[in-house]
Amino acid sequence: MRGRRTKESIPLVARRRQHRRRAEALRHRMAGEGSKAKAAAGSGNLHSKTLLKSQPLYQYILESTVFPREPDCLRELRLATASHPMAGMAASPDEVQLFGLLLEMLGARNTIEVGVFTGYSLLATALALPDDGKIVAIDVTRESYDRVGSPVIDKAGVAHKIDFRVGLALPVLDQMVAEEGNRGAFDFAFVDADKVNFLNYHERLLKLVRVGGLIAYDNTLWSGSVVATPDEPLAAATREFNAAIAADRRVHVCQLAIADGLTLCRRVA
Numbered sequence: 001m002r003g004r005r006t007k008e009s010i011p012l013v014a015r016r017r018q019h020r021r022r023a024e025a026l027r028h029r030m031a032g033e034g035s036k037a038k039a040a041a042g043s044g045n046l047h048s049k050t051l052l053k054s055q056p057l058y059q060y061i062l063e064s065t066v067f068p069r070e071p072d073c074l075r076e077l078r079l080a081t082a083s084h085p086m087a088g089m090a091a092s093p094d095e096v097q098l099f100g101l102l103l104e105m106l107g108a109r110n111t112i113e114v115g116v117f118t119g120y121s122l123l124a125t126a127l128a129l130p131d132d133g134k135i136v137a138i139d140v141t142r143e144s145y146d147r148v149g150s151p152v153i154d155k156a157g158v159a160h161k162i163d164f165r166v167g168l169a170l171p172v173l174d175q176m177v178a179e180e181g182n183r184g185a186f187d188f189a190f191v192d193a194d195k196v197n198f199l200n201y202h203e204r205l206l207k208l209v210r211v212g213g214l215i216a217y218d219n220t221l222w223s224g225s226v227v228a229t230p231d232e233p234l235a236a237a238t239r240e241f242n243a244a245i246a247a248d249r250r251v252h253v254c255q256l257a258i259a260d261g262l263t264l265c266r267r268v269a
């Protein structure tokens, strides 16, 4: 029978690989938000954008179903984002394809995006809304959006749908709740910013999104760390969020193992 592996018994090469993986994970966490298995930063490597074990299978999904239907402008922004040093922060192509379909099914006109980055998921949302649709897009900075996303979004002719609000999401959402006419006025929200605030965002969004509307939370499996390293602070926060959502009777819930884990909440009360 093989004994338990001690640190010393793990070959040096494997230890170095383990160390590199940990360092990379830490770098991404410190870099801000969300991983989406954000190990792809800089490379735009789509291989990191899935929890699927088989990369060829993921590639097949992209090539068979996603890329053939991808609008030119979305492809342009995806490729432009790929050369950003934090490229791995962007949503995955199959994920934004799902949003397009959900938005169509909801007949969405008004949406909220918490966490914009270059605007990749924002553009996908804008394309799915009618011409008079509106997205309140919130980010603490619009630097990446202005530099990378905005020119593509302008050219795509959907910039008029975007109401960009620069600031920390929590006070911006509080202000939105306080503004007259906003309660229950939104059909959809996508939350893709700092994970530790997800439950705080949830409470605000339940006031802003209508009954029957949808709230989508990204990175809810946190690269699998929710089971691999459950005590790591962000994994623990994600587990706490997932448990709270599962117990929340105001929403119907579905956890999807797409991208880095996506939780869909349909407001029912």
Ligand SMILES: C[S@@+](CC[C@H](N)C(=O)[O-])C[C@H]1O[C@@H](n2cnc3c(N)ncnc32)[C@H](O)[C@@H]1O
Residues within 6 Å of the ligand: 032, 033, 034, 089, 090, 091, 092, 114, 115, 116, 117, 118, 119, 120, 121, 122, 138, 139, 140, 141, 167, 168, 169, 170, 192, 193, 194
């Ligand atoms: C994962 S990225 C968003 C990616 C984007 N949804 C996409 O698919 O391309 C997260 C973004 O959230 C922003 N962010 C992080 N914490 C925030 C906060 N507390 N309030 C507002 N924005 C925040 C970061 O600046 C970053 O641009």
